[in-house]
Amino acid sequence: MGLWKFFLKIFVISMMTFGGGYTIVPLIREEFVHKEKLIGDEEMLDLIALSQTAPGPIAVSTALLTGYKLKGRRGAVVGVIAATLPPLIIISILYFFYTWFASNIWVRAALRGMSGAICAIMIIAVYDLAKAALKKHKIFSAIIMVAAFLTGLLTSINLGLIILALALIGIVAFHYVPEEKMP
């Protein structure tokens, strides 16, 4: 895939990332895991985890790392620009009539349906990613997954800290139990 094609793909994906944050994940998967088959689901999880180690919008980090993975450093820069331009262009235009737009009843109506759709899309993505994450060390992985889910759901601990804790748990656990013996 050329840089230009990659730019266009991320540009379109960024234009459809409503709701922010992780909603970019199913869109990136659709293009680069399913259609182009350039990234596997396990690698996708790695990229998302890595994107959490930096501050700033998750969608931009994920686009950057996808670019880095596929096209090296130039891909990373293209990923950032392609992810940043759509919101920049859209808000620059809407700036002149934002109160009308944000309160427009038809815009709101379209959004009600779209949020429902995005939610369904996210559920399928989570199911696929969970399956990929449970491929190795089923019991260990299942415990970690449930623990991370409950921590995120029930506490307000910062995501960055949860990521750090997960990395440490992995390092310590596999230091004491060799990979081939981990259930």
Place this chain on the structure above:
Amino acid sequence: MILLRLFIAFVEVGAFAFGGGYAALPLIERVIVHRYGWLSMMEMTDVVSISQVTPGPIAINAATFVGMRVAGLPGAIVASFATVLPQTILLFIIGIFFFRGKRPTTIDHAFLALRPGVAGLIGVATVSIFISAIFLSTSPIVIDPVALVAFSVVLILRIKRVNLFPLVFLGAGIGLLGHLVEYLTGTGASPR
């Protein structure tokens, strides 16, 4: 110079906004509303509501909006790219170690826990998207019938592996159609 001040302010927002999405809001508010006075509290609320109906991260939306307000289009461009600069630099450095050559096994071990953990965290995000999309209110429980229909239809089509991009538009179409039906029958739920 105003562009330089915008740049510095939004590099700070980008550098310290951990956790993504609405976690960044208090920081944006502190820098933009309280320190520089570029937006009033009311306008900040407008930025949040416009972010809900447009794609893209709220930090970039806020940066573009403030940039336009303070210095027009050049301001919007400077502020938006300033927001993503810190993560770009940091991930560039991380990328050099991660994508080049052989990784130490310690890093591989960290990722064996990070993969299931991240799947769990995306699950959390999905739960909160579900609650805000499907429920108009959680106490008492009021379900948005239009969102529920869009959700169910898209879920079924997605299980059948229908391409994702048209499904987002299908959702929008169901939203418009649903509103039209509510409007014609006078059964509309109050819009959010």
